[in-house]
Amino acid sequence: MTRYIFCTGGVVSSVGKGVTAAALGRILKARGLKVAIQKLDPYLNVDPGTMSPYQHGEVFVTVDGAETDLDLGHYERFIDENLSRNSNVTAGQVYAEVINKERRGDYLGGTIQVIPHITNEIKRRILQIPKETGAEIVLVEVGGTVGDIESLPFLEALRQMRSDIGRKHTFYIHVTWLPHLGATNELKTKPTQHSVRELRSIGIQPNMIVARSDYEVDQELCEKIALFCDVDEQAVVPMVTTKIIYEIPLNMEKLGIGDYLMKGLKLKERRKPTWRTWTRLTKETRRKKPEVEIALVGKYVELQDAYMSVKESVKHAALSLGVDAKINWVHSSDLERDRSWEPVGNSNGIIVPGGFGDRGIEGKIMAAQLARENKVPYLGLCLGMQLMVVEFARNVLNEEFANSTEFDPATPYPVIDLMPDQRGVTDMGATMRLGLYTCDLRPGTIAVEAYGRKRVEERHRHRFEFNNAYRSVFEAHGMRFSGINPDNNLVEIAELKDHPFMVGSQFHPEFLSRPTRPHPLFVAFLKAVCNRAGVQTPADNHKEILLQN
Numbered sequence: 001m002t003r004y005i006f007c008t009g010g011v012v013s014s015v016g017k018g019v020t021a022a023a024l025g026r027i028l029k030a031r032g033l034k035v036a037i038q039k040l041d042p043y044l045n046v047d048p049g050t051m052s053p054y055q056h057g058e059v060f061v062t063v064d065g066a067e068t069d070l071d072l073g074h075y076e077r078f079i080d081e082n083l084s085r086n087s088n089v090t091a092g093q094v095y096a097e098v099i100n101k102e103r104r105g106d107y108l109g110g111t112i113q114v115i116p117h118i119t120n121e122i123k124r125r126i127l128q129i130p131k132e133t134g135a136e137i138v139l140v141e142v143g144g145t146v147g148d149i150e151s152l153p154f155l156e157a158l159r160q161m162r163s164d165i166g167r168k169h170t171f172y173i174h175v176t177w178l179p180h181l182g183a184t185n186e187l188k189t190k191p192t193q194h195s196v197r198e199l200r201s202i203g204i205q206p207n208m209i210v211a212r213s214d215y216e217v218d219q220e221l222c223e224k225i226a227l228f229c230d231v232d233e234q235a236v237v238p239m240v241t242t243k244i245i246y247e248i249p250l251n252m253e254k255l256g257i258g259d260y261l262m263k264g265l266k267l268k269e270r271r272k273p274t275w276r277t278w279t280r281l282t283k284e285t286r287r288k289k290p291e292v293e294i295a296l297v298g299k300y301v302e303l304q305d306a307y308m309s310v311k312e313s314v315k316h317a318a319l320s321l322g323v324d325a326k327i328n329w330v331h332s333s334d335l336e337r338d339r340s341w342e343p344v345g346n347s348n349g350i351i352v353p354g355g356f357g358d359r360g361i362e363g364k365i366m367a368a369q370l371a372r373e374n375k376v377p378y379l380g381l382c383l384g385m386q387l388m389v390v391e392f393a394r395n396v397l398n399e400e401f402a403n404s405t406e407f408d409p410a411t412p413y414p415v416i417d418l419m420p421d422q423r424g425v426t427d428m429g430a431t432m433r434l435g436l437y438t439c440d441l442r443p444g445t446i447a448v449e450a451y452g453r454k455r456v457e458e459r460h461r462h463r464f465e466f467n468n469a470y471r472s473v474f475e476a477h478g479m480r481f482s483g484i485n486p487d488n489n490l491v492e493i494a495e496l497k498d499h500p501f502m503v504g505s506q507f508h509p510e511f512l513s514r515p516t517r518p519h520p521l522f523v524a525f526l527k528a529v530c531n532r533a534g535v536q537t538p539a540d541n542h543k544e545i546l547l548q549n
């Protein structure tokens, strides 16, 4: 019988529910159990693919090509399992499904209502997960904050699950925030008490409260929360903000949460958790290491969540090489406005990540030029690859007006163009080239050297591609197309011949990087950065982490 752990949030949003759920998943997986995680998002968009990153942060892409919430990235990095499109359910999907059924006549004669029709559809989607994954434990995180109007149907569905599948098989965790009052230097529990009261008024009594805080939480405070919110003292878990998120499962384990959960769900552990790799990982993170600086030239840099997986991938790769990587967040529009390299500063490497729309494009092209001319290591991710190609056309092939047709539909030199199957696509939602595609690597290239394999599969999210009409002229001038999709001959990786590391990928390698398995392209890029910075790296360090995993 599958067990379900439901995580709700209280007091404020962005309290860290996603990382909490991911860390709990790791704790259970460490006991040999098969774990799956699902995120329920109460907004009405069908998926976050059509939302601005300013609204929502990064769009994480799954193997099967779903555009999902960035929390799925945390889940995959913590539990190291590939999740599917069913792992992210939005209110938009639920309503669309129910309304489609109604139009088909499936409910003929009936009045369609939030309860039971919407709640049943939510439950159906939760119950689908163990069928699809064989998971013994499903962690379900509900987005938003208790008290939001739009999350009510989701909370009602979770409440019903307790009676549907039984008390023994469900466990409710409420993640809240303890505000700190500067004047009296104390943490306050009242908002937590109110939030739990709100949750109870919906019919859910939490089994555990995770109390997030920027300050140490003392025992007395935990006792107070336990008393007012009617949970065991042991089940009040203080979770102090840490810069090193991969420490969270270890901290939770120390507080005895794993054992408490197992007992609460009447589960037997298959093996004793050892935490060897994770302890090593976090010790290594804390160790003072030589630092290298990387400029990330993007459009949404004020909101770093928009580049969550890129940020994490840099961390993983740096860690595996025994260095710290500091990211200098550079606004591409600033480069464009000031026509100056200054914001890139002391950086010994440049990343141009993915993006859409023409704001700041010229600044990113400048960054590519800087990297090419000064032999600064450059990693272009999707749009970053496309702009590296545009820069090359303009400044090496002397085609001043070369561009991507995304930004100049009338360009006389369209080196990046809409993919044929994208022509005539009018709907914006879920219509890009999405998910896993194969890439064959050409011998003798930086790419094949980095991967150490001839064929890889990577995740995609784009509409435009390299225009193959220009392939030979690019090759004649020093660009190599080191990764090609074998099915449609699409360029997947481009790199420069006479450059220590100027590589762009049409796909998003950042979605595959894991703390204990850094992505080969990021590792190779970081190595080039270290070389330029004159920092020595124990070359095989990351392999060691791999072996211990």
Ligand code: GLN
Pocket: 353, 354, 355, 356, 357, 381, 382, 383, 384, 406, 461, 462, 463, 464, 465
């Ligand atoms: N806008 C570009 C395209 O659609 C790049 C997309 C991206 O960077 N994810 O092809």
